[in-house]
Amino acid sequence: MTSSSTRTAQTTLRSDDSAQAQREGVLLHAPDGPDAAWWRHAVIYQIYPRSWADSNGDGIGDLPGITSRLPYLRDLGVDAVWLSPFYRSPMADAGYDVADYRAIDPIFGTLGDADALLARAKELGLRVIVDLVPNHSSDEHAWFQAALAAGPGSAERERYMFREGSGPTGDEPPNNWRSIFHGTAWTQVERGDAATGAKGQWYLHLFDSKQPDFNWQNPQVREEFHDILRFWLDRGVDGFRVDVAHGLVKKDGLPPWEAETVMIDDHQGEGELHQSQPTNAAPMWDQDGVHEIYRGWRQVLEEANLGGDPAGDKILCAEAWVEPIERLTDYTRSDEMHQAFNFPFLVSPWKAPELRAVIVESLRAADTVGAPTTWVMSNHDVVRHASRLGLPIGLPRPNGIGPNDPQPDAVAGLRRARAVTTLMLGLPGSAYLYQGEELGLPESSEVPDEARQDPAWFRSDKTELGRDGCRIPMAWEADAPALGFNDTGELWLPQPAAYRELAVDQQIGVPGSTLELYRTLLAGRREHDLGTGGLRALPGDDDQVVAFVNEAHDGARVALLLNLGATSVALPAGRLLVASDELDDGRLPTDTAAWVLLD
Known part of the structure; x- marks a missing residue:
């Protein structure tokens, strides 16, 4: 650990600060020093490889395509890229079913292509984070195939969650757990035999039946993933985003769970967002044993930076849908992960008190464990926020939007998306962007049923649309085949008509475009050291405006304001740096955010 990453919050003010505190409110978060480790303030851009750029025209994005477009990200102003899985996989869940963690799937390229991507990123000053999927493998992984061949009671089966079934012959599932993708979380591999007394055998899969869960109590599993970490660290990656980080360890005895199996109990209504009970009440989520695993991973990453230079830090970022927030920050203690996605921020209702409170x-x-907060609004698993924020306020967020569903208000959704991103990129900590959000790309509601590929669609008997609508190939050039995704026009998912006018070549250099807004925000964030700043409350209309002051370690102060009320509000005295949309005679309109450099 470096000294810059072990900081505690300043919660009190000296007496000579009292007048300033009265004017601006208490200090909520102390600034980092100028030598803060890169990951404490980095903006990281998620690339979904099959939808970013297609170099060979087969309709699926690939690693050479990504490499060719990396200069765009340098010019955008991000610090790093995160690549969703590119490993060898049968693609039952778009690569989150890994058959070989040390190989590139042929649809994406080769290990040589991965090395070329890493080298080009380094030339451009971009760090690279790769996805790691430790909760489960593919059923085509060599270990799982060996487990099937070896039979009940074998050492090979101990690497996964095989169990005898219930009922007289074991031909009923071992317990009542349900899959995230609907249906039972168990698949039977051998039937029971009443004559011999042999019980039926089943394996656990919290997701698709082609994604068997590992047994993380098995030392071989732990050793294998340490080796996988080292394999990619040796090739030059800068860190790992950890899929389903809260799901690896299951409660002893696998007790029954009567509630629906969900990643998070997401209730949004007229009341506040809440979790009906702690996530770890569910026996498959957030069990305390996961933390020992990540302490071991942290040691592997520390060994990859023996010099201790913060610039060489390799990082872990948790995808952990965990509440209450104190449970989430456990993942970012000083000897565990560096970051954890701030999903409470992503799902916060569009109301000033709730958003401010989050x-x-x-x-x-986060300050209680000396970690940065890691802001995020969109990713490959949720409805894009340019559409999500255009839905009626107070409704639960949907998992996909189809042509027969109520459609988001595209104008309001984009306006709110631009506003909340303006606020987010002014906040201290790290932030993640999802490919295409800098163009204002909406969720596609035009995906035909026959084109859908999300396993949730099939396992729900085609009642839950799933995530295909947020995974549509990028829009680069309005008048090119496949909007510049490739030169053949082939597409693994169709692009909606709205993407044409939002293509990169229609926005770059155009004042007021969403792309130019993002470029301005990212440049301003860096210029004013907002990622390492402290945060102070800025008094105002608590029911209408979210308002803070970001204070740099050198004393510069930038006011951050987001107006969620029905009427425009005055800006504080100072120089306007950026606004998410045009002002109203110098005032901040509804659903608009601004940064003001204070006098």
């Missing part, structure tokens, strides 16, 4: 509480909780 920000304040997130910083408070």
Whole structure:
């Protein structure tokens, strides 16, 4: 650990600060020093490989395509890229069913292509984070095939969650757990035999039946993943985003669970966002044993940076849908992960009190363990926020939007998306962007049923649309085949008509475009050291405006304001740096955010 990554929050003010505190409110979060490790303030851009750029025209994005477009990300102003899985896979869940963690799937390229991508990123000053999927493998993984061949009671089966079934012959599932993708979380591999007394055998899969869960109590599993980490670290990656980080360890005895199996109990209504009970009440989520695993991983990453230079830090970022927030920050203690996605921020209702509370509480909780808060609004698993925020306020977020569903208000959704991103990129900590959000790309509601590929669609008997609508190939050039995704026009998922006018070549250099807004925000964030700043409350209309002051370690102050009320509001005295949309006679309109450099 470096000294810059073990900081505690300043929660009190000296007496000579009292007048300033009265004017601007209490200090909520102390600034980092100028030598803060890169990951404490980095903006990281998620690339979904099959939808970014297609170099060979087969309709599926690939690693050479990514490499060719990396200069765009340098010019955008991000610090790093995160690549969703590119490993060898039968693609039952778009690569989150890994058959070989040390090989590139042929649809994406080769290990040589991965090395070329890493080298080009380094030339451009971009770090690279790769996805790691430790909760489960593919059923085509060599270990699982060996487990099937070896039979009950074998050492090979101990690497996965095989269990005898229930009922007289074991031909009923071992317990009542349900899959995230619907249906039972168990698949039978051998039937029972009443004559011999042999019980039926089943394996656990919290997701698709082609994604068997590993047994993380098995030392071979732990050793294997240490080796996988070292394999990719040796090739030059800068870190790992850890899929389903809260799911590896299951409660002893696998007790029954009567509630629906969900990643998070996401209730949004007229009341506040809440979790009906702690996530670890569910026996498949957030069990305390996961933390020992990640302490071991942290040691592997520390060994890859023996010099201790913060610039050489390799990082772990948790995808952990965990509440309450104190449980989430456990993942980012000083000897575990560096970051964890701030999903409470992503799902916060579009209301000033709730959004402000999430920000304040997130910083408070993260500061107790000396970690940065990691903001995010969109990714490959949720409806894009340019559409999500265009839905009626107070409704639960859907898992996909189809042509027969109520359609988001595209104008309001984009306006709110631009506003909340303006606020987010002004906040201290790290932030993740999802490919295409800098163009204002909406969720596609035009995916025909026959084109859908999300396993949730099939396992729900085609009642849950799933995530295909947020995974549509990128829009690069309005008048090119496949909008510049390739030169053949082939597409693994169709692009909606709205993407044409939002293509990169229609926005770059155009004042007021969403792309130019993002470029301005990212440049301003770096210029004013907002990622390492402290945060102070800025008094105002608590029911209408989210308002803070970001204070740099050198004393510069930038006010961050987001107006969620029905009327425009005055800006504080100072120089306007950026606004998410045009002002109203110098005032901040509804659903608009701004940064003001204070006098």
